[in-house]
Amino acid sequence: MQAYVVYMGSAPEDEYLTTSMQTSILQQVIKQRVSMADSLIRSYRKSFNGLATKLTDEEAEELATMQGVVSVFPNRILHLQTRRSWDFMGFSDTVRRYPTTESDVIIGVIDGGIWPELPSFSDEGFGPAPKKWNGACRGGKNFTCNKKIIGARFYTSSPEASARDEVGHGSHTASTAAGNAVKNASFFGLGQGTARGEVPSARIAAYKVCSQKGCESVDILAAFDDAIADGVDILTVPLGSSDSKDLFDDVVAFGSFHAMVKGILTVNSAGNNGAAGPLAVSSVSPWMLSVAASTTDRKILSKVVLGNGKTLDGFSVHPSTFKGKRLPIVYGRYVSTKCAPNEAGMCSESYLDSRLVKGKIAVYDQFIGNFEARNASAAGVSVLNDQSDNVSVTPQTHT
Known part of the structure; x- marks a missing residue:
C-alpha cells in the first residue's frame, strides 16, 4: 500500500458536493479495509477536485476506471x-x-x-x-x-x-x-x-x-x-x-x-x-x-601558477591570503587510504590520507565529497575538467 494522487478535474462550485463525491468514490474502493480517516491523506477542493490517499495497487487500478476520475498515479518525489x-x-x-x-x-x-x-x-x-x-x-x-x-x-x-x-x-x-x-x-x-x-x-x-x-x-x-x-x-x-x-x-x-x-x-x-x-x-x-537558465557575461576566475611557470585558469573563489604562496600539489589517487585510489580520486568520504594531504593543494578527477578535503587538512582543492562542457561545484567555505 502506498500514497496515490486521485485527480478529478474541476471542482464543483458547491464545496459540500466536492467532499461528498470524494468520500463516495473512496468508500467504494477501500470498502471496510480501513477507515476513511486512516486512508485519506489530503483533500483538494478549493481550486480543483482531487485527493491523496493510501491505496493498494489493485484499488488504484479500480479507482482509475470510475466515472469522474481523470487520473490516478503514485505520489512522487x-x-x-x-x-x-x-x-x-x-x-x-x-x-x-x-x-x-x-x-x-x-x-x-x-x-x-x-x-x-x-x-x-x-x-x-x-x-x-x-x-x-x-x-x-x-x-x-x-x-x-x-x-x-x-x-x-x-x-x-x-x-x-x-x-x-x-x-x-x-x-x-x-x-x-x-x-x-x-x-x-x-x-x-x-x-x-x-x-x-x-x-x-x-x-x-x-x-x-x-x-x-x-x-x-x-x-x-x-x-x-x-x-x-x-x-x-x-x-x-x-x-x-x-x-x-x-x-x-x-x-x-x-x-x-x-x-x-x-x-x-x-x-x-x-x-x-x-x-x-x-x-x-x-x-x-x-x-x-x-x-531555462541563461549564460552571463561575467565569470569569477582563479589562476594557478605551476612550478614550471605555466598558468591555468579555472572557475573558483579563494581567500586573498593565498596570494604569493607556493604550495605543493598532490593527486587524489596517490594519497588514498584503504587501497582505494579511485574513491580518493573523487574525494570520497574517508578515503584520503590526511598525513599526505595536509597543507597541500589536492587535485581530483571529480568532487563528490562535501568536506573530505577540509577534514584531511588540505590547503586547497582543484577539480579536473576533461569534459566539453564546464563542470562546476558549489563553493563552500573551508576554514
Whole structure:
C-alpha cells in the first residue's frame, strides 16, 4: 500500500458536493479495509477536485476506471531545480518602474520555504497587503509574516514544522523574483554591488512543499489548491522531475492548468539536465511558461601558477591570503587510504590520507565529497575538467 494522487478535474462550485463525491468514490474502493480517516491523506477542493490517499495497487487500478476520475498515479518525489544578471538581460536599475502597481502584485512561490529575516524580504516602506489577498500566514513555529511576505503555508512533515527554508533554495528563488534591493551584497567578497529581484516592490506568498529529501506530489497539489484560492497573481514553481511526464501524471501540469483557468501564470523551471538534447526539458505543459537558465557575461576566475611557470585558469573563489604562496600539489589517487585510489580520486568520504594531504593543494578527477578535503587538512582543492562542457561545484567555505 502506498500514497496515490486521485485527480478529478474541476471542482464543483458547491464545496459540500466536492467532499461528498470524494468520500463516495473512496468508500467504494477501500470498502471496510480501513477507515476513511486512516486512508485519506489530503483533500483538494478549493481550486480543483482531487485527493491523496493510501491505496493498494489493485484499488488504484479500480479507482482509475470510475466515472469522474481523470487520473490516478503514485505520489512522487520531485526535486528543486548575481546581481549582474538583470543588467546583462537589459533590465537595469534605470528601467522605469511603477512601484504602486508593482506593489499590488502577489507572487506565489511553491518551493522549499523562505527565511523572513533576510534583508531581501524586509517590509520597510511597504503598505498593507493588497485587498484582493485572501490568504493567511500559517508559517508555523517562530515564523512571522510582514507587509512583504504577506502569506506563508507549509505542507512538509519536517521536524521544524515551519515554512522556514531548510536548504536555501526557496529564499533564493523568492528573492530572484521579488527581493528588495540590498546594497553591498557580494559572493565571498567578490562581485560586490546591489542585489535585487526582478520586481522588488511585489509581495510574496511562500508555500513550502520541499524538504531536504525532495518535494512530494501530494504537497505540491495542496499548495496549488491553496495558492489559487489565496489570490496570487503569478506562481513560480522551480521544481520538477528529472524527465518529462505524461500530462495525466504530472501534478505541476494539473495545478498550473487550474491556475491558468483563473488567469494566473505559472512559471516553471525547464529542468536541471543541461543541454542534453530535446528530452532535457521536463516542463512541457503548453499553459505554463518554462524558463531555462541563461549564460552571463561575467565569470569569477582563479589562476594557478605551476612550478614550471605555466598558468591555468579555472572557475573558483579563494581567500586573498593565498596570494604569493607556493604550495605543493598532490593527486587524489596517490594519497588514498584503504587501497582505494579511485574513491580518493573523487574525494570520497574517508578515503584520503590526511598525513599526505595536509597543507597541500589536492587535485581530483571529480568532487563528490562535501568536506573530505577540509577534514584531511588540505590547503586547497582543484577539480579536473576533461569534459566539453564546464563542470562546476558549489563553493563552500573551508576554514
